[in-house]
Amino acid sequence: MLSVEQAETIILGLVQPLDAERDNERRNLMEASGRVLAGAVTSALDFPHWDNSAMDGYAVRYTDVQVCSAESPVQLDIVETIPAGYQPKHVVGAGQAARILTGSVMPQGADTIVIQENTQREGDTVTVLAAPKPQAFVRQRAAFYQAGTPLLPSGLQLQAPEIAVLAAAQCAQVTVYRQPRVAILSTGDELVSIDQPLQPGEIVDSNQYALASLVAQAGAIPVRLGVVVDDPEALKVAIAAAIAQADIVLSSGGVSVGDYDYVEDILAALGGDIHIRSVAVKPGKPLTVATFEQEAGGAEEAEGQQPTPYSTPHTPHPKHTLYFGLPGNPVSALVTFWRFVEPALRKLSGLPEAAWKPRFVRATTRVALRSDGTRESYLWGHLHLVDGLYEFRLADGNHSSGNLINLAGASGLAVVPVGQTHIGSGEFIQVMQIGLPQHY
Ligand code: AMP
Numbered sequence: 001m002l003s004v005e006q007a008e009t010i011i012l013g014l015v016q017p018l019d020a021e022r023d024n025e026r027r028n029l030m031e032a033s034g035r036v037l038a039g040a041v042t043s044a045l046d047f048p049h050w051d052n053s054a055m056d057g058y059a060v061r062y063t064d065v066q067v068c069s070a071e072s073p074v075q076l077d078i079v080e081t082i083p084a085g086y087q088p089k090h091v092v093g094a095g096q097a098a099r100i101l102t103g104s105v106m107p108q109g110a111d112t113i114v115i116q117e118n119t120q121r122e123g124d125t126v127t128v129l130a131a132p133k134p135q136a137f138v139r140q141r142a143a144f145y146q147a148g149t150p151l152l153p154s155g156l157q158l159q160a161p162e163i164a165v166l167a168a169a170q171c172a173q174v175t176v177y178r179q180p181r182v183a184i185l186s187t188g189d190e191l192v193s194i195d196q197p198l199q200p201g202e203i204v205d206s207n208q209y210a211l212a213s214l215v216a217q218a219g220a221i222p223v224r225l226g227v228v229v230d231d232p233e234a235l236k237v238a239i240a241a242a243i244a245q246a247d248i249v250l251s252s253g254g255v256s257v258g259d260y261d262y263v264e265d266i267l268a269a270l271g272g273d274i275h276i277r278s279v280a281v282k283p284g285k286p287l288t289v290a291t292f293e294q295e296a297g298g299a300e301e302a303e304g305q306q307p308t309p310y311s312t313p314h315t316p317h318p319k320h321t322l323y324f325g326l327p328g329n330p331v332s333a334l335v336t337f338w339r340f341v342e343p344a345l346r347k348l349s350g351l352p353e354a355a356w357k358p359r360f361v362r363a364t365t366r367v368a369l370r371s372d373g374t375r376e377s378y379l380w381g382h383l384h385l386v387d388g389l390y391e392f393r394l395a396d397g398n399h400s401s402g403n404l405i406n407l408a409g410a411s412g413l414a415v416v417p418v419g420q421t422h423i424g425s426g427e428f429i430q431v432m433q434i435g436l437p438q439h440y
């Protein structure tokens with residue numbers, strides 16, 4: 001059985017990130033929030049676009065005012081007022097100044113701003129009462145960014161600051177990676193959909209909803225394929241269809257060693273390479289990972305069928321699909337998604353390592369944590385900031401992998417390493433952050 005670390009290394013090694021040249025699309029800026037840039041953006045504009053004033057005051061020639069003081073002030077003639085959005089008309093000559101407001105364009109001839117507080121205004125003249133430093137409060141053109149150099153790097157996920165920069169640079173459209181497609185199917189004779197009346201022994205297919213939500217939150221497109229019964233033929237058809245239309249396939253259930261657990265055999269029969277069969281992790285031991293390679297211009301096109309709504313409009317290319325057979329237990333399915341699938345999915349999306357690596361933080365545990373020591377255990381709970389330091393509070397109630405209920409509101413998974421059976425209250429632990437910050 002593989003350790004968590006070995007499994008993680010194998011999985012991340014199997015990921016083939018989207019190709020910036022091939023797997024991209026143009027999007028209007030407002031629709032690009034949360035998306036990942038598929039190429040560096042450069043701008044033809046300098047930032048600032050022109051020399052401008054950082055303060056309200058007077059634009060002057062430094063040589064006119066370099067020795068003045070309250071005792072020996074200098075009087076200058078005001079040639080014009082330069083408000084925001086105004087193009088100066090006059091050159092500031094010797095003995096002259098221009099009234100200027102924050103952000104406004106520096107007039108020719110002037111090289112320094114005297115702040116308003118150090119002046120006295122009388123009609124069309126201004127008296128300077130203190131010598132400024134040379135070039136004081138002038139923001140030089142291109143001081144923040146020089147036209148033609150990289151403005152934003154490829155692989156950057158667009159949030160408000162990046163959207164603002166792109167808007168300021170007049171990039172109305174941006175080239176972003178397409179969103180990965182993740183097919184989700186649930187296996188099990190006992191599963192019913194959310195709106196079906198429950199018969200004795202039946203269970204609602206909650207994994208379908210949980211996984212679709214996780215996939216969407218990771219910026220990918222969930223393709224929900226519903227429930228497949230525990231029948232080898234039906235499963236084979238469903239799994240083949242899922243592989244054909246997705247970058248990643250997530251199935252849940254049917255991967256233990258029970259009488260109705262067929263997934264692994266079917267993956268092998270469909271020509272998949274199986275890389276992982278189980279991992280020493282709790283919950284989540286029966287995790288299956290496989291890859292499928294499809295020739296360029298795959299079977300659907302060869303048979304002259306219509307492309308599926310999910311096929312890309314680009315040139316056919318060899319297709320690589322990563323298959324995760326997740327355990328059926330709702331908690332196990334979620335934990336294995338967070339620990340193994342999410343980093344892989346985010347890596348596939350074109351993000352750099354710093355953005356797809358699982359986020360572990362150091363925290364103290366409020367209560368003692370226990371495990372049987374045989375597998376790396378993940379215990380769910382809440383991460384609280386106490387005076388700027390993280391404290392982990394174990395979720396109340398039963399920590400069986402069948403108990404989905406107390407997983408609600410969890411914001412962290414505390415790690416109990418292999419070989420450790422007890423971590424005392426107040427001791428330091430590693431906690432993996434999950435989802436969005438929660439206050440439960
Ligand atoms: P399995 O891995 O198929 O043996 O399933 C393990 C446990 O998880 C069983 O109790 C199943 O009923 C439950 N389970 C399997 N799939 C799902 C699902 N999609 N949603 C909720 N529970 C599930």
Ligand code: MG
Nearest residue numbers: 187188253254
């Ligand atoms: Mg099952």
